[in-house]
Amino acid sequence: MEPYTEDQVSGSCKYINRDLSWLEFNRRVLEEAQNENTPLLERAKFLAIVSTNLDEFISVRAAGIRNQIKSGVTEKDFSGYSPPGLMKRMIRRTERLVADQYATFRQVSDRLESEGIVFTTYASLSSEQQEEMNAFFFSKVFPALKPIIVSEKQPFPLIASNGLYYSIVLKSAGETSNHEQPTMALLEIPLQIGRYIDVAAPDKKRTFILLEQLIKSHIPALFHERTVIDAHLFRIIRDADLPLEEGNVEDLLYEVERKLRRRLRGAPVRLEIEKSVHPYALEWLQRKLDVYDDVALLEGPIDISYLMKLSQSLTEYDQLRYAKQKPMYPQAFKHQSFFEVLQQRDVAVFHPYESFDAFNDFIAQAARDPLVSAIKMTLYRVSKQSKIIRALVHAAESGKRVTVVVELKARFDEERNIAWAKKLELAGCHVIHGWIGLKIHAKMTLIERREPGGLKRYIHVSTGNYNGQTAKIYTDIGLFTSQAEIADDIGDLFNEISGFLPHRESHVLAVSPTDLRMKLYSLIHREMNIAASGRPARIIGKMNSLSDPEMINKLYEASRAGVKIDLIVRGICCLCPGVPDQSENITVRSIIDRYLEHSRVFCFANGGHPEVWLSSADWMNRNLSNRIEVMCPVIDQGVRQVIIRLLMLQLKDNVKAHQLLSGGKYRKVTEESPYIRSQYMSLAIINARNLPV
Structure with missing residues (x-):
């Protein structure tokens, strides 16, 4: 992980940048795929999660920064980054993350092959298998293929975001000069057929071929009058964060449907293409799609999210996944x-x-x-x-x-x-x-x-x-x-x-955007007053993301007042813990394990009479100021005790927890006996409903 330095953040690590923090969360997800103790098919699933997470990040967050740059925005955000400077670091970190992702993919693929789960090429198939695949191609795939010769005189065809395409360099049959401009063609992969095909294998191995591999072996049959010089797979990721024009909208449903149609033509943000692509094809795609700064030459299959479906479908390999845990009926x-x-x-x-x-x-x-x-x-x-x-x-x-x-x-x-x-x-x-x-x-x-x-x-x-x-x-x-x-x-x-009425003050709930933020401030101030009186004061907060600068400042204020604050933040965290005279009483940990930690739970010690709140809201500006969210108190003492026990267990996790350090880096919590893996020990606490805390 690239360390944060003082020129990268505002002050001496006062805030961590939201987008860079998100990329580091994905790094922690990738570590689960790299972990040899993670079951093999689960490692494949974590690789797929990294892939889908990155796609969303690029189509929303990176696209938003790109739009700021195009609009000429140069002001720094609260973490000290200007859009151009942030974009450079985002691309650099994404490149490193993707390189490590594909290195891990190759390791996992080798391990899968040793377990009898093989992805092969058309050329490696036996003659009998090739005949089987030829029959499949001409009956199922060929009718769905629509190759397009792209003329400079015609508009460039619409390339779907996240779709897979071959860029094909062609030469006319009678062409003899190497100096003539090649003819270019596009071929969309019909993913509705399925990304991979099961191939019958005599040795009881599960053998698959990727659909694009099967198609590539038959591309010459699609261009009878021309010679195929090069064919390489690519995809683009488009801007998916197209804002609604809600000012005078009378029919919100119609406006959302209109937005979805616009999303199809969102500006390309990233181009991914196979590494050995023909130089002319690469230049041609960059020029046609207007993508130059975020181009990834990948050494492996493009978009490996198919590993999620694959890992779920191999039911005869249960020994390669987590042991089944059937949810109990309450x-x-x-x-x-x-x-x-x-x-x-x-x-x-x-x-x-x-x-x-x-x-x-x-x-x-x-x-x-x-x-x-x-x-x-x-x-x-x-x-x-x-x-x-x-x-x-x-x-x-x-x-x-x-x-x-x-x-x-x-x-x-x-x-x-x-x-x-x-x-x-x-x-x-x-x-x-x-x-x-x-x-x-x-x-x-x-x-x-x-x-x-x-x-x-x-x-x-x-x-x-x-x-x-x-x-x-x-x-x-x-x-x-x-x-x-x-x-x-x-x-x-x-x-x-x-x-469509404004919210009135609730009796016990806190509701954003009207009063949830202020209720949280009030609860934090109460802990500060308790600390000022010399009594122990503590806050435990569990959430997906913490990025609201005002809330972070309030937590810094509480830390300086002597309140002990333990945060369990799965993903984005812009707060910098452990900094003297700022956050020395704050700890932040992230737990990445079999299940996605998603609950938002806030506990305030209240001088020995703890209060617990459940919420739909993370501590982000959008949740606290721009959404309708609810924070509800847990009144029942028995329920409250169980939730506190679960929070305390997660604070002791030393198997799947990462601790955020004061410089912005995460460190895996050291495993030491007794090993505490909170997700695996939670069920015992849930079953013991009424034990005292």
């Missing part, structure tokens, strides 16, 4: 209805250790229950096959009042959310397409039930999305409660969202 809901349980106590469900089926069943039960009159919930990212959607449709068709806030602006999930919104509207649900100017990122559900004693409200708030697929691999907490104060606040917030 004990509290096994023998009683949700409503009977929640009339007595709150229940927290901890994903992925406990099953998301509990929430699916909560909504399904509400949809069937004749006493339930209304269901309200927010949807940000939903799985493709969502049981929640089916239950909401059933509830609406049964005559219940169903209100669903579908955030159409959830990046890269826009199309799916538009489809769900239309399906819910057809079923009779009241669908709110988000707010103009604010993303609705809060995760909350309200059930209204007419019981003998009157109207009763049941609530679920979550740190993560209502997505049954990601709940299997993301650590999140879902809180079920019927606490009247929480229910009243959630009910008011839904009414404000559906009525």
Whole structure:
């Protein structure tokens, strides 16, 4: 990792740059792929995650910096970087990261081959295998190929972002001079067929060939009148961060659909191409696509995200992946209805250790229950096959009042959310397409039930999305409660969202953009006052990202006041810990393991009477100032104790934790007996619900 120096940050490491911090997070993910103790197919999955993470980073963050440069922005950000200076360092670090990624890919590929999982070339196939692949090519692949001869007199064809293409250098059959300008052609790889093809092998090995390899062997058959001089694979990554023009939008759904069409033509940001490409083809692509500064010549397959699907599909190689861990169904809901349980106590469900089926069943039960009159919930990212959607449709068709806030602006999930919104509207649900100017990122559900004693409200708030697929691999907490104060606040917030009304002060919730930030400041100041009185003061914060400079300054202020602050920040962290007279009482650690750490949990010691809050919000400016987010107190003492135990366990992790040092570098926490791997030890704490802290 390139060390931070004083000329790279503002002051003596006061802030770490957000984008460089994000790249270092991806470096930590890559380390899991490099770790020999990680099961082999899991190493392949981590390589795929690095690939998809980098694609998003380039299409959003790097594209945004590039746009600033084009607009002539030269001002430095709060971490001390100007856009041109930051872009240079981003490209340099990305180059090193990708080089290490492909070196690791080659190591993992060799190990897979030794286990009988082989990727081969067409030339290496036996004659029988070639015949099989020829038949597959002409029946399945050839009809989908559309080669394009590119003339200088015609507009350059649209190249899809993240699509795979061959750039093909051609020479006419009668051409004899080497000085004539070559003819260029493009050929898109039809990825709908699948990135790789299973080849029958007599030795019981699983043998595959990449689709582009099979196509390359048959390219000469596509150009009968010309000679193929060169054919190399490439792709471009386009700017995907196209802002909505929300000022006078009357139909947000239409505007989001229009944005998606524009995304297809976003400016190219990065060109990736096979290393031995013909010089003329490289110059031609750079000129046509106007990409010069971020060009990657790759020694290996372009876009190795296919390793994710591959690792999941090889079911006969379970010995090469983590041992299966079936999520438990929460004990509290096994023998009683949700409503009977929640009339007595709150229940927290901890994903992925406990099953998301509990929430699916909560909504399904509400949809069937004749006493339930209304269901309200927010949807940000939903799985493709969502049981929640089916239950909401059933509830609406049964005559219940169903209100669903579908955030159409959830990046890269826009199309799916538009489809769900239309399906819910057809079923009779009241669908709110988000707010103009604010993303609705809060995760909350309200059930209204007419019981003998009157109207009763049941609530679920979550740190993560209502997505049954990601709940299997993301650590999140879902809180079920019927606490009247929480229910009243959630009910008011839904009414404000559906009525497009400004938020009023809540009883117990904190809501951004109006008061969540100030509530956090208030809780921090309380710890500072406790420290000033000579009593122990402590804050534990767990989140995905910390980049808001005002919040960082507030934490620095608390550190100087004597408050002990322990932060568990998975990804971006712009705070510089351990600096004398600034952050010497602050520690920051990042845990990268089997599951993606995703929950946002904040604990304040409060003089021996700890408070715990769950939230949908990271400590980023966008979450605290430009989104509708919720931070909810954990009132139930038993639930609070379990969450504190889990936080304390993560602070002791010495197997999968990295510590952020004062200079901006991360160091793997040294393994020492007893070994504490928090994700593997969390289940015991979750099962021991009511033990004292």
